Amino acid sequence: MVSKNNAVTIQDVAREARVSVSTVSRVLNEKVDVASETRDHVLSVIDRLGYSSSLAARSMRSLRKNMLGLVVPDIGFPYSIEVMKGINRAIAESPFDLLVFTTGDIKKTGTASHEQHYVSLLNNSLTDGVIIVASAANNFQTNAPIVAVDPHHVDPEYPSVQGKNYAGATSVMEYLIGLGHSRIGFIGGRPEIWSAVRREQGFRDALNAAGIPADETLILPGDFTTETGRVRALDLLNRDDPPTAIFAANDQSALGVYQAAEELGRRVPEDLSLVGYDNIYEARFLGLTTVDQNLSEMGYAATEMLIKLVNREPVDVKTYKIPTRLIVRDSCRRPQRSE
Amino acid sequence: MVSKNNAVTIQDVAREARVSVSTVSRVLNEKVDVASETRDHVLSVIDRLGYSSSLAARSMRSLRKNMLGLVVPDIGFPYSIEVMKGINRAIAESPFDLLVFTTGDIKKTGTASHEQHYVSLLNNSLTDGVIIVASAANNFQTNAPIVAVDPHHVDPEYPSVQGKNYAGATSVMEYLIGLGHSRIGFIGGRPEIWSAVRREQGFRDALNAAGIPADETLILPGDFTTETGRVRALDLLNRDDPPTAIFAANDQSALGVYQAAEELGRRVPEDLSLVGYDNIYEARFLGLTTVDQNLSEMGYAATEMLIKLVNREPVDVKTYKIPTRLIVRDSCRRPQRSE
DNA sequence: TTGAAAGCGCTAACAG
DNA sequence: CTGTTAGCGCTTTCAA
Numbered sequence: 001m002v003s004k005n006n007a008v009t010i011q012d013v014a015r016e017a018r019v020s021v022s023t024v025s026r027v028l029n030e031k032v033d034v035a036s037e038t039r040d041h042v043l044s045v046i047d048r049l050g051y052s053s054s055l056a057a058r059s060m061r062s063l064r065k066n067m068l069g070l071v072v073p074d075i076g077f078p079y080s081i082e083v084m085k086g087i088n089r090a091i092a093e094s095p096f097d098l099l100v101f102t103t104g105d106i107k108k109t110g111t112a113s114h115e116q117h118y119v120s121l122l123n124n125s126l127t128d129g130v131i132i133v134a135s136a137a138n139n140f141q142t143n144a145p146i147v148a149v150d151p152h153h154v155d156p157e158y159p160s161v162q163g164k165n166y167a168g169a170t171s172v173m174e175y176l177i178g179l180g181h182s183r184i185g186f187i188g189g190r191p192e193i194w195s196a197v198r199r200e201q202g203f204r205d206a207l208n209a210a211g212i213p214a215d216e217t218l219i220l221p222g223d224f225t226t227e228t229g230r231v232r233a234l235d236l237l238n239r240d241d242p243p244t245a246i247f248a249a250n251d252q253s254a255l256g257v258y259q260a261a262e263e264l265g266r267r268v269p270e271d272l273s274l275v276g277y278d279n280i281y282e283a284r285f286l287g288l289t290t291v292d293q294n295l296s297e298m299g300y301a302a303t304e305m306l307i308k309l310v311n312r313e314p315v316d317v318k319t320y321k322i323p324t325r326l327i328v329r330d331s332c333r334r335p336q337r338s339e
Numbered sequence: 340m341v342s343k344n345n346a347v348t349i350q351d352v353a354r355e356a357r358v359s360v361s362t363v364s365r366v367l368n369e370k371v372d373v374a375s376e377t378r379d380h381v382l383s384v385i386d387r388l389g390y391s392s393s394l395a396a397r398s399m400r401s402l403r404k405n406m407l408g409l410v411v412p413d414i415g416f417p418y419s420i421e422v423m424k425g426i427n428r429a430i431a432e433s434p435f436d437l438l439v440f441t442t443g444d445i446k447k448t449g450t451a452s453h454e455q456h457y458v459s460l461l462n463n464s465l466t467d468g469v470i471i472v473a474s475a476a477n478n479f480q481t482n483a484p485i486v487a488v489d490p491h492h493v494d495p496e497y498p499s500v501q502g503k504n505y506a507g508a509t510s511v512m513e514y515l516i517g518l519g520h521s522r523i524g525f526i527g528g529r530p531e532i533w534s535a536v537r538r539e540q541g542f543r544d545a546l547n548a549a550g551i552p553a554d555e556t557l558i559l560p561g562d563f564t565t566e567t568g569r570v571r572a573l574d575l576l577n578r579d580d581p582p583t584a585i586f587a588a589n590d591q592s593a594l595g596v597y598q599a600a601e602e603l604g605r606r607v608p609e610d611l612s613l614v615g616y617d618n619i620y621e622a623r624f625l626g627l628t629t630v631d632q633n634l635s636e637m638g639y640a641a642t643e644m645l646i647k648l649v650n651r652e653p654v655d656v657k658t659y660k661i662p663t664r665l666i667v668r669d670s671c672r673r674p675q676r677s678e
Numbered sequence: 679t680t681g682a683a684a685g686c687g688c689t690a691a692c693a694g
Numbered sequence: 695c696t697g698t699t700a701g702c703g704c705t706t707t708c709a710a
Contacts, residue, residue, distance in 0.1 A: 050480045057395075075414070088413070088414065088441065101436075101438065281620075285625070286624070
């Protein structure tokens with residue numbers, strides 16, 4: 001389909017400058033052993049011809065590429081964006097460039113194999129290492145370093161950066177219980193994802209520690225989406241004895257709870273206290289009390305870690321835990337109804 | 340730094356499978372002229388060895404790469420995200436993969452040369468064509484097709500997809516004026532960006548058409564950021580005779596106006612009508628009346644256009660205009676104060 | 679300080 | 695149906 005690629009190559013530059021390709025290559029790579037006049041001349045030819053080297057050819061030949069890869073599920077997802085902000089920052093401070101691969105729709109099937117596909121693609125050629133976000137796979141076949149941000153599994157075989165989900169969840173509960181709530185609803189995340197499991201454990205244990213028996217009918221499964229959050233909240237709020245507070249396993253579903261409350265004419269926080277998890281943009285915007293697990297920081301830390309690995313420097317730990325912080329905003333009150 | 344790359348190559352597979360590399364290549368590329376037993380055998384070896392082909396080597400050899408490149412300013416920017424959603428959708432419907440390059444911080448200097456750098460990088464090797472978002476450059480030195488989404492300049496030398504900024508702005512103004520507003524503030528965008536210029540023109544002409552003399556003190560320069568929007572709005576709202584409505588040149592700055600109003604204890608829309616431009620997530624969330632220039636659609640259209648160009652199919656126009664639509668939400672009222 | 683030559687991993691003729 | 699051969703554009707020895 002596509003006609004001959006007529007890009008100007010290193011050969012063209014060499015011919016035009018009346019030097020050999022190796023000399024041009026030396027100039028390009030800023031080697032010291034080139035006479036400065038030769039260099040200036042070559043440079044001027046490069047400029048005149050508008051030459052720029054082929055990434056493919058370069059990557060193929062040289063071991064070090066100064067390029068990091070990033071594989072993210074859905075690039076338009078608020079969660080991904082938060083993580084990428086941190087990665088971007090770390091990249092900006094480093095000599096590396098970043099190449100992003102997106103697997104597209106987050107709900108697409110075959111995520112794990114997709115991931116392996118992209119990891120291989122980047123790893124075997126273009127990049128010195130790759131960061132993979134919210135990975136579903138437990139291990140990767142790869143020859144270059146890889147660091148995962150918030151992987152689905154507990155203890156993956158590759159190095160990773162994770163949040164403290166259990167601690168985050170208990171901090172939420174202590175806050176809610178301290179406010180006087182005892183009927184607290186929980187809308188969970190996807191059960192195959194470890195962070196979701198840990199958040200539910202934190203929820204349960206905190207109730208337990210406070211001597212409040214868990215009401216199983218108040219604990220609903222979810223999937224981290226706004227829509228499911230909305231549906232579950234509708235269930236919870238339509239009861240005769242609705243909870244006075246709801247803890248949603250992430251901000252996306254908390255957003256759904258918010259919508260549901262609005263639909264039913266309930267107000268947050270007057271009629272319902274609400275807490276989310278992740279501190280994504282929308283949560284800040286909405287004034288949602290939420291756990292900041294510092295996704296951006298996780299991205300930053302992962303990038304730093306990967307760069308160390310690429311440089312063959314030692315890294316302290318295989319699993320790096322980022323502390324969690326409860327961000328109190330105006331979405332919670334003392335419960336109004338007496339119980 | 341990095342030790343020898345010990346990835347398994349097509350050679351290893353060939354040796355192990357006791358066939359030639361070309362046979363392996365044929366299997367990989369699903370050519371028909373391979374005996375099915377040979378194919379199965381090769382496939383099994385590929386699987387066993389965990390082979391995956393090198394993107395770099397492949398791109399270098401073959402003309403058609405089935406890969407599109409995307410160069411975006413700041414990947415974490417809501418604007419970019421909207422555009423990428425559309426691109427993602429188009430990619431999903433196509434046989435192409437997407438490789439994203441981010442130039443990092445949007446405020447970084449040397450944007451135009453950066454852009455050229457990335458365009459060359461992708462163009463000369465990895466991709467069949469590239470999409471560039473919000474390009475500052477007026478032309479690119481490139482040998483593969485390029486399509487721009489919402490370029491800074493009016494009439495760039497490359498094909499592009501643009502919004503109808505003038506029409507968008509006048510529709511806002513007709514709405515506001517129809518509501519009864521006559522003291523309308525305007526917070527502009529970056530003056531070197533054509534869309535910002537057109538929005539201001541639309542603002543002015545609409546006032547004019549309604550027989551309302553433009554009050555220059557109500558027309559403030561901006562830069563499309565929330566912070567500047569906030570500062571300008573503070574100026575406007577602290578006046579003795581504040582405007583009854585503000586039209587911000589984009590949603591980011593409208594968000595700033597919102598913040599400013601909050602700080603001053605003014606409510607939107609009770610005390611101040613507010614309109615933005617772009618229909619990003621936050622605007623929807625906030626219930627902001629805004630112009631939908633359908634950024635996502637622009638991304639989609641650009642991708643379609645690029646694919647046609649890559650396939651050497653004819654495209655209708657060099658500049659493709661996406662119509663604009665005013666989205667009325669609850670951020671506007673009739674003016675309360677009589678004037 | 680420079681050039682010649684080898685080869686990275688792959689695809690695409692061309693023979694057989 | 696399969697193997698041989700010739701590069702793609704580049705970096706990197708090795709010699710000069």
